[in-house]
Amino acid sequence: MGLWLAAPAVLGGRGALERDMIAEDNFVDFTCPYCGDPVSFPRESAGFVQACPNCTESFIVPDDGGAVGRAIPLPITTARLVIRRLAAQDWQDLLELMADEEFFRYTDGVPLDEDGILRWLASDAHVKLTTPDQPFFLGLELQDGGKLIGYATLNFTDPQWRQVNFSLGLNRKFQRQGYARETVAALLDFCFRGLKLHRVASWCDHRNAAGLRLWEKAGLRREGEFVKNRWVHGEWATSVWFAALAEDYFPSQGQALPAGGIEPG
Ligand SMILES: CC(C)(COP(=O)(O)OP(=O)(O)OC[C@H]1O[C@@H](n2cnc3c(N)ncnc32)[C@H](O)[C@@H]1OP(=O)(O)O)[C@@H](O)C(=O)NCCC(=O)NCCS
Incomplete structure (x- = not known):
């Protein structure tokens, strides 16, 4: 997914396996509650508002991977x-x-x-x-x-x-x-x-x-x-x-x- 592309540059000279394990730990994978597409965000954004890179709807990043993102609590x-x-x-x-x-x-x-x-x-x-x-x-x-x-x-x-x-x-x-x-x-x-x-x-x-x-x-x-x-x-x-x-x-x-x-x- 899109954000994974940034990981190798950030992680510099680490080996591929180590790099993938760290990247996996640092990201939460889930499904957009609006378009249903899979998305991936840095773990530090869990609980916060983000925008779906596919449909641009706003959602709240869930704490656990594999979950569905939380819809904005409206009305x-x-x-x-x-x-x-x-x-x-x-x-x-x-x-x-x-x-x-x-x-x-x-x-x-x-x-x-x-x-x-x-x-x-x-x-x-x-x-x-x-x-x-x-x-x-x-x-x-x-x-x-x-x-x-x-x-x-x-x-x-x-x-x-x-x-x-x-x-x-x-x-x-x-x-x-x-x-x-x-x-x-x-x-x-x-x-x-x-x-x-x-x-x-x-x-x-x-x-x-x-x-x-x-x-x-x-x-x-x-x-x-x-x-x-x-x-x-x-x-x-x-x-x-x-x-x-x-x-x-x-x-x-x-x-x-x-x-x-x-x-x-
Ligand atoms: C500002 C505005 C949103 C207040 O709405 P409102 O529903 O009348 O406000 P509330 O009834 O909840 O009152 C909130 C407080 O303001 C006071 N207040 C309301 N109108 C007032 C007025 N004309 N003069 C002095 N105090 C006033 C109320 O007495 C209350 O204070 P209190 O609890 O100590 O009595 C409304 O006047 C408005 O829409 N104005 C035009 C748009 C605007 O100016 N927006 C504010 C900038 S974002």
């Missing part, structure tokens, strides 16, 4: 929401959210019309969790009635797929009812427990009281500001960055919780 069910991939039938609920000019007050985004939403949904259908430079969108669906009331995005920021930036947006009619807080708690659990990530981060505009409160209340550490680094609706805006590490989420594995603490979901 996520919270007390009131189902957090899931967007689907073509979401266009009307997304239009209600994305046509609202007030929603974009603190971002350089602009409202979308029906055509824009349909094009977005068509291209989003091809995005995987590990697709480079593409936000991975998750819809926030009310369990009661099935309405899509918002979205979250995850973006990997490192080649090892251990760090993400995330963002959140709620339909104005459903704000200030605790849905964002509920979503963030579930996403922190998804990231740190489900995907074994090292770090999650997010940012918001310094004037965005709701965004600042959300990340502080969720227990993320306020790490710094980029002063006037974005041109937003005719003026320079400052971005405030927040983050949490796995050791903040699982304090027994490392250091103490940040001020406010993260409550595992």
Whole structure:
């Protein structure tokens, strides 16, 4: 399999038998849960997110060879929401959210019309969790009635797929009812427990009281500001960055919780 090709160069002058034994020990062979093809990854990636070299779907590398890779643990069910991939039938609920000019007050985004939403949904259908430079969108669906009331995005920021930036947006009619807080708690659990990530981060505009409160209340550490680094609706805006590490989420594995603490979901 593809990754074996790298082994002889790494192992230098070792004999063929010894080299093969070491390579076999250092790799885990399993089946992609999506395309069913056999794949092989370095043992150190067991438990972490990787992309299938054949079908490009994202999966979690299993601990044992011969097994099937673990699918990404979606959808996520919270007390009131189902957090899931967007689907073509979401266009009307997304239009209600994305046509609202007030929603974009603190971002350089602009409202979308029906055509824009349909094009977005068509291209989003091809995005995987590990697709480079593409936000991975998750819809926030009310369990009661099935309405899509918002979205979250995850973006990997490192080649090892251990760090993400995330963002959140709620339909104005459903704000200030605790849905964002509920979503963030579930996403922190998804990231740190489900995907074994090292770090999650997010940012918001310094004037965005709701965004600042959300990340502080969720227990993320306020790490710094980029002063006037974005041109937003005719003026320079400052971005405030927040983050949490796995050791903040699982304090027994490392250091103490940040001020406010993260409550595992
Ligand atoms: C930021 C946003 C996601 C918050 O969603 P929400 O569902 O209203 O948030 P919640 O109801 O879970 O509230 C979270 C905290 O923020 C506070 N909050 C919410 N809206 C607020 C506002 N307009 N002003 C001040 N505080 C606010 C809540 O009181 C709560 O704090 P508390 O627990 O101490 O009371 C929502 O306002 C939004 O979608 N804004 C537009 C997009 C955006 O700015 N995203 C943030 C950047 S990623």
